[in-house]
Amino acid sequence: xxxxxxxxxxxxxxxxLSLATLGACDNDETPITGTELNVTDLTLEDENALLFMLEExxxxxxxxDFLDGLYGINQFANIKVSEQSHVNAVVELLDQYQxxxxxxxxxxxxxxxxxxxxxxxxxxxQIDAGNALEVGATIxxxxxxxxxxxxxxxxxxxxxxxxxxxxxxxxxxxxSFVRAIENSGExxxxxxxxxxxxNAIVDSANERCGP
Numbered sequence: 001x002x003x004x005x006x007x008x009x010x011x012x013x014x015x016x017l018s019l020a021t022l023g024a025c026d027n028d029e030t031p032i033t034g035t036e037l038n039v040t041d042l043t044l045e046d047e048n049a050l051l052f053m054l055e056e057x058x059x060x061x062x063x064x065d066f067l068d069g070l071y072g073i074n075q076f077a078n079i080k081v082s083e084q085s086h087v088n089a090v091v092e093l094l095d096q097y098q099x100x101x102x103x104x105x106x107x108x109x110x111x112x113x114x115x116x117x118x119x120x121x122x123x124x125x126q127i128d129a130g131n132a133l134e135v136g137a138t139i140x141x142x143x144x145x146x147x148x149x150x151x152x153x154x155x156x157x158x159x160x161x162x163x164x165x166x167x168x169x170x171x172x173x174x175x176s177f178v179r180a181i182e183n184s185g186e187x188x189x190x191x192x193x194x195x196x197x198x199n200a201i202v203d204s205a206n207e208r209c210g211p
Contacts, residue, residue, distance in 0.1 A: 041156045042097055049150040050094055050159070054101055055111040056146060057086040057166070059118055060139050062106045067125045067132045075136060075180055079173050086166050093162055133180050137188045140174035143167075144201075145192040168209035171201050178202050 061083035068076035087103075094101050102110055107122075109115040121139065125132040147167040151160055181188050190198040 041158075043154070043156075046154050046156050046159055047097070047099055049154065050090060050097075050099065051101060052111065053147065053150065053163070053166070054087065054090045054094065054103070055109055055114040056143060057083060057090055058103065059109065059114050059121075060143060061087055063118060063121045063125070063135065063139060065106060066122055067135065070126065071129045071132055073129060073132070073180075075133065075176055079136070079176065082169055082173065086169060089162050089166060093158060096158075130181075130184070130186065133177055134188060137174060137177040137181065138191050140170045140177060141190050141192045141198070143170040144174065144197075165210045168207050172206050172209065175202055175206060 061080055064076045064080035064083060067073070068080055091101070091103075104110060107118060109118060121135045125135045144167055147163045147170065151163050151167070154160060178188050193201070
């Protein structure tokens with residue numbers, strides 16, 4: 001499983017006053033598709049991917065919940081609800097495949113990498129609202145790339161369908177965070193997506209995710 005480290009972020013100077021006027025992002029309401037599952041199609045790598053993405057979607061939910069408590073910015077309030085639906089989508093696959101998993105309390109992670117990322121994001125997000133929005137964009141940036149890696153690595157149709165739906169939601173979330181950043185005259189620099197992939201996402205309209 002590919003390990004990633006967050007590079008040092010570039011500070012952006014958004015102010016709370018400018019952020020207070022930003023509109024809400026669309027909630028993607030990612031559906032859970034009712035795909036018939038075949039347990040024999042699930043490899044050990046697939047199982048590990050599901051457990052990893054459970055933690056990564058929880059990372060997004062928990063971080064946005066924390067930052068929403070600090071700033072009350074619409075992006076965090078709305079997207080944390082979508083992230084709960086992302087967690088639920090992965091949980092449904094884990095349950096149907098009868099894979100054991102544990103969901104720890106908010107801010108706690110079984111995966112050490114996710115715990116380190118959460119601690120870094122919370123520390124950065126507490127600096128000011130501008131840094132908090134950059135954290136949001138970075139999480140979605142990472143999520144899109146990781147989901148793409150797992151989609152390319154599996155032949156399981158149920159995982160592909162769910163992960164593509166989650167990735168669609170993350171693209172919408174990235175657009176929302178980037179709009180908020182750019183509305184204050186600042187720029188987000190992608191940390192994981194290539195600049196070509198990033199531009200293709202932010203230059204296109206929001207998508208309808210799922211069937």
